[in-house]
Each structure stands twice: as structure tokens, then as C-alpha cells.
Amino acid sequence: MTTNLDDALAAIDAWGADHAAAALVGPEGILARHGEGDRLFSWASITKLATGLAILSAVEDDVLQLDEAAGPPGSTVRHLLAHASGLPFEGSTPIAGPGTRRIYSNGGFNVLGDLLARRTARPFEAVLTERVLAPLGMSGTRLEGRPSEGLHGPLSDLAALARELLRPTIVRPDTLAMATSVAFAGLKGLLPGIGTFDPLDWGLGFEIRDGKVPHWTGTRNSPGTFGHFGGAGTFIWVDAALDRALVCLTDREFGPWALEAWPAFSDLVIASSSGRADA
Numbered sequence: 001m002t003t004n005l006d007d008a009l010a011a012i013d014a015w016g017a018d019h020a021a022a023a024l025v026g027p028e029g030i031l032a033r034h035g036e037g038d039r040l041f042s043w044a045s046i047t048k049l050a051t052g053l054a055i056l057s058a059v060e061d062d063v064l065q066l067d068e069a070a071g072p073p074g075s076t077v078r079h080l081l082a083h084a085s086g087l088p089f090e091g092s093t094p095i096a097g098p099g100t101r102r103i104y105s106n107g108g109f110n111v112l113g114d115l116l117a118r119r120t121a122r123p124f125e126a127v128l129t130e131r132v133l134a135p136l137g138m139s140g141t142r143l144e145g146r147p148s149e150g151l152h153g154p155l156s157d158l159a160a161l162a163r164e165l166l167r168p169t170i171v172r173p174d175t176l177a178m179a180t181s182v183a184f185a186g187l188k189g190l191l192p193g194i195g196t197f198d199p200l201d202w203g204l205g206f207e208i209r210d211g212k213v214p215h216w217t218g219t220r221n222s223p224g225t226f227g228h229f230g231g232a233g234t235f236i237w238v239d240a241a242l243d244r245a246l247v248c249l250t251d252r253e254f255g256p257w258a259l260e261a262w263p264a265f266s267d268l269v270i271a272s273s274s275g276r277a278d279a
Contacts, residue, residue: 008272009034011265017233017252021155024269025162025245031273037155040140041249044230047143047151048109050132050161052081052205055112056171056179057131063119066204071111074098080108081204082183087111089192102189102200106148113147135170136160149230155249158236162245165226165238179204180226180238193231193254209237214259218266233258237266244273 012020021035066078072094075085086094087105113124125143141153189200209225227237233250
């Protein structure tokens with residue numbers, strides 16, 4: 001017997017977080033939700049998706065170019081977005097040549113934020129609000145830290161971001177399609193907290209599921225599923241094959257519990273989805 005979608009989403013209550021909220025999103029909006037929808041959560045590395053959209057929007061407006069130099073010698077904006085610049089997880093000293101390894105880098109996204117701020121002569125937070133948060137109605141979300149990890153906001157705003165990724169409006173559909181396709185194919189790398197993959201496929205800001213095992217998405221997700229998870233116990237995935245996105249915010253730090261809970265949760269929600277909307 002198929003589990004009711006509301007009951008499926010309620011599985012987050014068993015995760016041991018003090019606070020949690022989740023929603024299934026379709027092109028028309030939130031299909032179902034559970035938990036503390038108005039609470040402000042740290043989004044952690046999910047922030048990179050919003051920062052990436054701001055960069056892509058600036059590229060469309062010729063404020064930046066994907067192949068202009070940025071970051072360490074030989075690196076470009078494209079390398080930084082794809083975690084292929086050679087920069088380490090933290091810090092500014094490269095540990096590999098551009099385009100040779102997939103090294104997940106907070107530093108790379110902070111470089112991108114600084115670049116866009118300098119190019120526009122405005123604080124990055126203001127540019128992010130103008131290009132992403134305000135157009136998507138994400139009025140409850142603020143950048144309280146670095147471009148790589150500083151967003152804090154409610155479930156409804158993360159759902160608005162998910163809806164944008166299903167039906168893009170602030171960047172062209174072809175731009176999003178490029179960004180959610182593999183950039184610098186064939187690069188080996190470490191997905192923090194999960195393991196080493198060869199290849200570790202990534203787009204321009206978006207992790208791409210492909211055939212990774214184990215993975216933080218579900219076994220029912222298609223290989224083209226893209227998204228991101230955050231160290232604060234947060235995630236967003238978008239599956240074009242299902243025309244659905246799933247968003248989740250918690251205050252329990254990412255760890256082995258998440259790799260046990262999240263894939264089963266995603267599978268249960270997908271199996272229980274009936275396509276109804278309440279927002």
C-alpha cells in the first residue's frame with residue numbers, strides 16, 4: 001500500500017533534529033510540506049546554488065564571462081563554478097592545476113562572489129538580492145556570511161528556488177541546461193562526507209547525480225537529478241524526469257545519519273507523490 005505523501009514527509013520527525021521542515025515542489029509550487037515552514041534555517045552549502053544563479057545571470061548580461069580569468073593562474077569563472085579550479089576546500093593556495101581534478105571548494109565560490117561584487121561595485125549581498133532573491137520573492141532569506149555558505153531562510157523561500165530550477169525565469173532555459181550538464185567531464189574527486197568518485201560529475205554550481213553510489217539522493221531519482229546538500233543538514237534536489245523537486249532544512253549537522261535517512265526519504269516521497277498542490 002502506498003504511503004500518503006503527508007505521512008512520507010513526516011518521516012523527518014524521526015531524524016533527531018531539533019527543528020526540521022521539508023516540501024515537495026512542482027512547477028506550480030509546493031505540492032506538500034511538513035514541519036516548521038516559517039523558521040529561519042542555515043542553508044549552508046545550498047547557498048552555492050543561489051550564488052551560481054547570480055553568476056550565470058551576470059554572464060547573460062555580459063557583466064562576467066564564463067571563460068574570463070578568475071581564481072588561481074589558468075583558472076576561469078567556469079572552473080570555479082565547476083569546482084575544477086584547483087583551489088582546496090578552504091584557502092586560496094591551489095593544490096592542483098585547473099581542469100585536472102574535481103576539488104570541492106568553498107574558496108572558489110567566495111572568489112566568485114568577490115569578483116561579482118568588484119565588477120558591479122556593490123556588495124555581493126546586494127547583487128544576490130537583486131538578481132536572485134528579490135525576483136523569486138525570497139523575502140525571508142538573507143546572506144549572513146560568505147557566498148559559499150551564508151544564506152539563512154525559511155522553507156518557502158527554498159521551495160521558490162526549487163521551482164525556479166524546474167522552470168527558470170531569471171536565467172534562460174538553455175543557460176540552466178548548460179549549468180546542469182557535466183562541466184570538465186571525467187574529473188575524479190571527493191564528494192565531502194560521502195566518498196571518492198571517478199568521475200565526480202558536476203555542472204556549473206550544481207552537483208549531478210549520474211551513477212554515484214552511495215549518494216545522498218534516492219535510488220528512484222534519475223541520473224540527471226541535480227542539486228546540493230549542506231553541512232547544516234539541508235538539501236535540495238531537482239529531477240526533471242519526475243518534474244519534481246524536494247527540499248529539506250534541518251538544524252542537525254550532516255553526518256552518517258543523513259546518508260541513511262535521506263535516500264530512503266527521497267524514495268518514499270517519490271513513491272508517495274500524487275502531484276497535488278496546496279500552494
